[in-house]
Amino acid sequence: MIIQGHFVPAKLGRVFVSQFGDKQGSTAILCLPSITEELNLARAILAKQCQAFANKGHPSFIMDYYGSGDSEGEFEDASANQWLDDVISVGQWLVQQGYKNIILLGVRVGALLLATNQEKLHQALPIQAYILWKPVTNGKLFVNQLIRIKQANAMMSGEGEKINWRNEILSGNNTEVAGYLLTAGFIEQLENLSITHDTQWQAPTYWLELASSNVSPATKRIVEGVEEIMVHTMTTPAFWQVPEIFDLPELTELGLVLLSEIGS
Secondary structure, three states, rough: OOOOEEEEEEEOEEEEEEEOOOOOOOEEEEEEEHHHHHHHHHHHHHHHHHHHHHOOEEEEOEOOOOOOOOOOOHHOOOOHHHHHHHHHHHHHHHHOOOOOEEEEEEEHHHHHHHHHHHHHHHOOOEEEEEEEEEOOHHHHHHHHHHHHHHHHHHHHHOOOOOOOOHHHHHHOOOOEEOEEEOHHHHHHHHHEOOOOOOOOOOEEEEEEEOOOOOHHHHHHHHHOOOOEEEEEOOOOOOOOOOOOOOHHHHHHHHHHHHHHOOOO
């Protein structure tokens, strides 16, 4: 199986794309990862899934957003709007390679980015279906989780003064959290993203509620009665949060089953 990397031109700079498998057929799978440390922790599992797809004749691609992974740029110069542009640039590059259909696989924040920008994505790309891994449904809650990391680190380092880190960042003081420099623009754009019951789904959607045997109440409120969404639960580890998890065969196998349902 071929594995290779590409630098794809995008608006602010080149984004790195990992390719698994040679071109076969007319459908490509484009993976939208999460961000910050979740991107790194989930990378091995996502790569395993892409290898399995490729071994079944379905070429797959994982992109690194601008300012993350091996792409050009710095994280503090990136934003949700820029990452959407990156997705469109990579998707259009796939079309130039001869692919006529694209399946989007969104992981965590990648799923949030996908779900909240469907109209723009469908205007630009020939999207066939979505696969979502444990979607972040509320950008503000995700930002709060990042801020709590900063608060915990500040307490452990013995900083006496209690600081409202969110206000600090929004006032223009860029702040490092777990190795990533957060800016006001980053926070404002991410906090504006949310998936709700009113979200308009424009393609068949396979929603994987991972690390759980039940659908959460928040997810139920979103998916209940929505014909386009098929929900699957699986009690995997929370591999986007836990280090040293490199292989989840049951998740990989489910991905192959879903792909056969999509009919690529």
